[in-house]
Amino acid sequence: MQEVARATTPGHVTASLDETPSAQLSPRLVNQASRRLCWISLLAALTTVLMVVFQRIIQPEVVPAQQDPVNALALLANVLCAAGLIALQHYRVVPATTILQLGMVFELVVAFSISTLETSLPFDPGAFVRGGSNLAVWIIIVGFLVPNRPLITLSVALLAASTWPVAYFINVWRLDLTPLPWNRLLAWTSVNYLAALWAFFIGKRMHGMEVAAQKAQDLGSYHLEGLIGRGGMGEVWRARHKMLAREAAIKIIRPELMAGASARQADVAVRRFEREARVTADLQSPHTVYLYDFGTSRDGHFYFVMELLDGVSLQKLVQTFGPQPGSRVIHILRQVCLSLEEAHARGMVHRDLKPSNVMVCKVALEHDFAKVLDFGLVKATASEDVTHLTVDGVSAGTPGYIAPEIAMGEERIDGRADLYTLGCVAYYLLTGTMVFNETSPTAMAVAHVQKPPVPPSERTELPIAPDLEAVVLECLAKRPGDRPSGARALIRMLDACADAGHWTDLDADGWWRTHLPPSSSHRAPATEREVQPSPVLVR
Incomplete structure (x- = not known):
């Protein structure tokens, strides 16, 4: 998730409240639009078939027009496209956004079938125009019942309206029909373009109402106040409890991810998200971020507080x-070890420990209080039959902070993998650089498997105590058996590092007072902007 001050999880790019992507349709509206589109497709297909039969009975003179190859192909395309959309929606083959995009094509197919049927019949050049084309009705129906972004609605509606004059000139040419006077032709086409404008205004109004509703949305007992940030997997919102007036951070699966994913990918994402909530809820260490609540929103999206x-x-x-x-x-590593010790005792491995997943905070009157975040990649070590919740092409881990056994894809890993990544974090804290600076994610993973690390004292001009350096290098051992046996053992090793000195509460208070006072922009979620190193494969 998003790397933000006063947030729960790290990620890629922070967005302020003014940067909420209102131009994007919410997942609820996308799903609603795709379902409505399929119902309209079904009705359009049934109407096409029924009208062909009905017209043959009451107006036999239109049979030649229906049997015309171009008209017959247009009607057949109408029915086949409708059947295809319904099948894609029913079997969840493609995401809702794709169905919505295919729906634009379907709108144009139906528009052309209407236009070519109407313009293939001879017009009386002397008769004035009464009413308008059925195309105008179709454009307004789609614009009203199938919400989309306003500019897309306008563009597709104008293209649909343009099918009438295109079909007219094609039929005048191929069927040798008598052309209409320009004023009659304008009367026929203007109604369709006017309907396109009405479809635009209707779509814009519906889109604005949806965005307003999204901003004012409530989740359970919490009111969403503003977007803190977004990352590869979800969004983090600032929220407040309605009764307790307590501030909280709410993590929601990113709307674009759910709207743009296939049904299988969406199911995997929700299962992974739910697992993170349940795992976090089971951990009670004060150095693990606390989970207050979790559930499903009214539009079916998983969230936790x-x-x-x-x-x-x-x-x-x-x-x-x-x-x-x-x-x-x-001081920081000891606290992280306390969080990991509880997780490891429960048979869990974090697997994605990195600097952006650990925060130093002010808790009550205490400064430099470490919190471990993002247990979404946690793996139970006790289970022999582990189901990996992976989307196609997606794996766990971040290349700069990945244990060799995880990079190698080994099934059986334990808490010593977290101690390796904690060694990478310590290396970064001491030197300001990662253990390996390879140019690609693959090369980075290979380096963790094969290359010995350069001692941190050789990567910085700042002094590093020899005993602390030895502990860090032991954590970075390639073989798990050469690392500390567990988080508690690592704590004892850190406590034995006498050469590095001791970081006291007075040191922490003084540092925060000087560098991160309450007025600091680095502690303000609406102003902080940061780009994280891209993971090898993002959750």
């Missing part, structure tokens, strides 16, 4: 203030 943290990620800490002293690094 977490504490709103006041602080910065380790990624932001180093990017803004540079490498950290060894005493502070030990």
Whole structure:
């Protein structure tokens, strides 16, 4: 998720409240539009068949026009396109956004079939125009019942209206019909273009109402106040409990992801999201971000409510203030170990520990309080038959902070994989650089498997205590058996690092007072902007 101050999870690019992508349709509206489109397709296909039969009975003189090859193909395309849309929706072969895009093609197919049928019959050049084309009715029906972004609605509606004059000139040429006077032709076509404008205004109004409803949406007992940020998997919203007036951070599956994913991908994403909520709820360490609540929104999207943290990620800490002293690094690592120790005792491995997944915060009156985030990739080590919740082409981990056994795709991993990634985090905190600086994600993963790390003291001009460096390098051992045996063992090793000194509460209070006072923009979710290193494969 988004890398933000006072947020719950890290990600890629922070968005302020003014940057909410209102131009995008919400998933609820996309799904609603795709369902309505399929019903309209069904009705259009049935109407086509019934009208062909009905016209043959009451007006036999139109039979030659129906039997015309162009008209027959247009009617057949109408029915086949409708059947295809219904099948795609019913079997969930493609995402709702794709169905909506195919619906634009269907609108044009129906528009052309209407236009070519109407213009293939001879006109009386001397008779004035009474009423208008059935095409205008079709354009307004689609614009009213199938919501879309206003500009798309207008563009497709204008193209649909243009099928009438195109079909007219084609039929005048191929059927040798008597042309209409220009004023009669204008009367026939103007109604269709006017209907296209009405479809635009209707679509714009519906889109505006949907965006307003989305901004005012409530989730359970919480009111959404504004978007904090978004990342590869979801969105983080600032929220407030209606009764307790307590601030919280709500994580929701990113609307574009759900709207643009196939049915299988959407199911996997929801299952992975739900797993993160349940895993986080089971962990009670004060150094693991707290989960308050989770559930499903009215439009069917999974969400969970977490504490709103006041602080910065380790990624932001180093990017803004540079490498950290060894005493502070030990202080932070000990707290992370306490979070990992509980998870490992429950048979869980985080698998995606990295600087953007750990925050140092102000909790009550205490500063530099570490919180571990994003347990969405956690894996149970006790299960022999593990189901990997992976979308096609998607895997777990981040290349700069990935244990060799995870990079190799080994099935059986344990908590020592997290100790390796924690060693990578320590390396970054001490030097301001990652352990390996390869040019591609694949090369980075290979380096973690094969290349020995350069001692951190050789990557920075700042002094690093030899005993602390030895602990970091032991965490970075390629073989799990050469690393500390567990988080508690690592804590004992860190406590034994006497050369690095001790980071006291007074040190933390003084640092925050100087560098991150309450007025600091680095602690403001609406103003912080940060780009995270791209993961090898994003959750």
